[in-house]
Amino acid sequence: MTSLLGHPAGGEGIGYSFSQPTAAPVKQHGFYPYTDNGGSTLGITGSDFAILAGDTRSTSGYNINSRMVPKVFKIGGDDETGEGAHIVLSVVGFAADGNALKERLDAVVKMYKYQHGKPMSVSACAQRLSTILYQKRFFPYYVTAILSGLDEEGKGALYSYDPVGSYEREQCRAAGAAASLIMPFLDNQVNFKNQYIPGSGEGHALEQKKAEPLPQATVEQLVRDAFTSAVERHIEVGDHLQMMIITRDGIQEVFHPLKKD
Amino acid sequence: MGSPFDINGGACVAMVGKDCVAIACDLRLGMQALTISNNFPKVFNYAPSTYLGLTGLATDVNTVSDLLRYKVNMYRLREERNIAPQTLANLVSSSLYEKRFGPFFVSPVLAGINETTGKPFICGFDSIGCIDFAKDFIVSGTASEQLFGTCEGLWEPDMEPEDLFETISQALLAAVDRDALSGWGAQVWIIEKDKVTQRLLKGRQD
Numbered sequence: 182m183t184s185l186l187g188h189p190a191g192g193e194g195i196g197y198s199f200s201q202p203t204a205a206p207v208k209q210h211g212f213y214p215y216t217d218n219g220g221s222t223l224g225i226t227g228s229d230f231a232i233l234a235g236d237t238r239s240t241s242g243y244n245i246n247s248r249m250v251p252k253v254f255k256i257g258g259d260d261e262t263g264e265g266a267h268i269v270l271s272v273v274g275f276a277a278d279g280n281a282l283k284e285r286l287d288a289v290v291k292m293y294k295y296q297h298g299k300p301m302s303v304s305a306c307a308q309r310l311s312t313i314l315y316q317k318r319f320f321p322y323y324v325t326a327i328l329s330g331l332d333e334e335g336k337g338a339l340y341s342y343d344p345v346g347s348y349e350r351e352q353c354r355a356a357g358a359a360a361s362l363i364m365p366f367l368d369n370q371v372n373f374k375n376q377y378i379p380g381s382g383e384g385h386a387l388e389q390k391k392a393e394p395l396p397q398a399t400v401e402q403l404v405r406d407a408f409t410s411a412v413e414r415h416i417e418v419g420d421h422l423q424m425m426i427i428t429r430d431g432i433q434e435v436f437h438p439l440k441k442d
Numbered sequence: 443m444g445s446p447f448d449i450n451g452g453a454c455v456a457m458v459g460k461d462c463v464a465i466a467c468d469l470r471l472g473m474q475a476l477t478i479s480n481n482f483p484k485v486f487n488y489a490p491s492t493y494l495g496l497t498g499l500a501t502d503v504n505t506v507s508d509l510l511r512y513k514v515n516m517y518r519l520r521e522e523r524n525i526a527p528q529t530l531a532n533l534v535s536s537s538l539y540e541k542r543f544g545p546f547f548v549s550p551v552l553a554g555i556n557e558t559t560g561k562p563f564i565c566g567f568d569s570i571g572c573i574d575f576a577k578d579f580i581v582s583g584t585a586s587e588q589l590f591g592t593c594e595g596l597w598e599p600d601m602e603p604e605d606l607f608e609t610i611s612q613a614l615l616a617a618v619d620r621d622a623l624s625g626w627g628a629q630v631w632i633i634e635k636d637k638v639t640q641r642l643l644k645g646r647q648d
Contacts, residue, residue: 361620362591369592369616375645376612410594 215275215323216241219417221357222252222271223407224327225371226337228394230428231329233269233339234404235357236412236439237421239276248420248441250276254283255425255432256328257290257301266432268306268330269425273357274344275323282322286310303330307340307348314346321345325356330427337394337427352392359411359418366410370403371395397426405437412440446499446547447569449474451623453583454484454495455614456553456564457597458576459606462634463562465493465553466614468583468645469627471500480626480647484583488514489524491633492554494534497583498569499547506546510534527554527563531573538571545569549582553633560635585624588617607632607641615645 222235235252238245253271255263270286272279289309293301301309307328314322321344332338341354353371355363368374373390381388395403404424411418422437451472456465471482485495486507494510496503513533517525525533531552538546550567565573566580574580579597581589592613601609611630618625628643 359591361587362594364591365588365616365620366591366595368619369612370595374619375615406595410591413594414590 214320215278217274217323217358218246218250218276219358220252220273221355221359221363221408221411221415221418222273222325222327223353223355223363223367223404224271224329224339224341225353225367225400225404226329226339226394227397227400229331229335229337230397230400230426231269231331231337231339232397232400232404232424232426233271233327233329234408234422234424235271235273236408236418237423237436238417238419240417243416245420251423252276252279253423253425254287255434256283256287256306257294258287263432267300267427268303268328269427269432270310271327271329271356272324274325278322279324282313282324282326285313289313303328303332303338303340306330307338307350310340310342311346311348314342314344318345325360327354327356329425331429335429355407357418359415362411362414363407366407367403397428401426408439444474446502447497447549448584448623450498450500450503451584451621452482452484452497452500452503453581453585453589453614453618453621453624454497454549454551455579455581455589455593455610455617456495456551456566457579457593457606457610457613458562458564459601459603461555461560461562462603462606462632463553463555463564464603464606464610464630464632465495465551465564466610466628466630467495467497468585468614468618468624469629470623470625472623475622477626483629485629485631486511488530489526489554489557491557491635491638492525492527492530493552493631493633494530495551495553495582496548497551498549502546502548506537506548506550509537513537524557526556526558527552528556530554531563531565531567534567535571535573538567538569542570549586551580551582553580553631555633555635562633583624585617585621588620589613592616603632603634603639607639611641611643615643619646 219240239250255266256268258266326342372392376390467484471479
């Protein structure tokens with residue numbers, strides 16, 4: 182039936198002459214506040230040292246933004262070089278949030294020193310970092326953080342975090358894009374998981390090999406092996422390996438080349 | 443709903459050594475997070491020194507393993523000899539590609555020693571039959587990322603059978619302990635020329 186008003190009568194509502202049927206929907210725009218910049222970090226502690234390492238590649242999707250964007254930072258140093266610092270933070274995930282978090286924690290640790298006249302302990306810094314992360318519970322810093330230093334007894338200390346501040350002190354931890362590749366390797370080589378003492382017994386009496394702190398040279402080699410392995414199989418990891426070695430003499434920073442493909 | 447590859451869980455790995463190969467799998471069968479069985483081997487035998495591991499959707503693991511058993515039996519009756527690993531690789535590949543637009547949700551891993559040349563051979567496949575020839579190791583299953591990490595870190599060329607057994611076992615156990623959908627025991631086969639050793643690993647039961 183032809184409409185009397187000369188325009189098609191809609192199935193619903195009143196068919197006004199000026200009401201145009203919406204042909205194309207209005208273009209939707211979106212703002213995505215997060216990006217994943219890839220990369221991986223890794224921390225292992227020993228009896229009198231701790232090592233925090235990360236690769237220096239920065240990616241977005243299949244693009245490489247840069248081959249030299251460090252993910253490991255000295256916290257609470259006296260100047261912009263980080264001289265005098267005794268705590269190290271690594272951040273992996275969204276690089277902009279990582280930088281913002283690093284700047285905030287650095288300011289907090291410096292303020293602590295000015296106000297209390299003594300450097301902040303690693304355990305106190307660890308609790309403060311958790312609080313900072315949880316303060317943004319509903320708009321999180323999109324990062325997996327690892328904090329490292331020496332505890333009050335001079336032993337290596339390492340704290341790992343989720344993006345909203347859950348944290349735990351551990352012997353070793355891998356984070357970021359290649360965490361699932363590196364972590365089981367660490368379980369086996371650092372904590373000796375699934376390794377037993379030969380001839381120590383039958384069945385349930387068979388004794389597990391105990392995890393004990395490893396020498397510094399061994400740990401350095403493990404870190405380098407873990408990263409060269411990750412580089413082989415993960416495209417977001419590569420370019421350079423940045424290592425921060427924390428001892429009672431201070432923090433030593435070293436770079437090693439990784440594959441750039 | 444998740445990927446059909448991740449419903450039942452499971453892991454498989456194959457490695458090359460000096461004049462030997464090894465293949466290993468976990469024993470779990472689950473429905474999402476619920477474990478149904480801890481006795482579900484995923485490695486199947488097709489000739490005296492040729493083994494195939496199948497991870498993915500359990501119903502397809504059974505179907506594909508049975509289909510290949512039928513095809514390999516027919517091959518042996520016609521040819522009056524055992525199938526070579528390279529031949530089985532092409533049979534697996536073409537059988538999977540036949541279902542190009544409605545695939546079996548499996549990721550096969552093949553390991554064997556060629557009876558005529560005496561050379562070790564391993565390869566892996568995607569679900570539609572693309573062959574991945576590797577000189578070192580092949581991984582598959584829900585713990586494949588973890589397996590890539592452990593294998594890349596532990597594997598070295600020209601290992602003797604005893605070292606190869608230790609390496610593949612540690613690589614598999616470490617990997618499945620970081621994957622909630624794999625584990626609950628493991629089985630390992632060490633294949634040498636004219637000798638196959640099968641071992642059952644207890645592993646973590648959680």
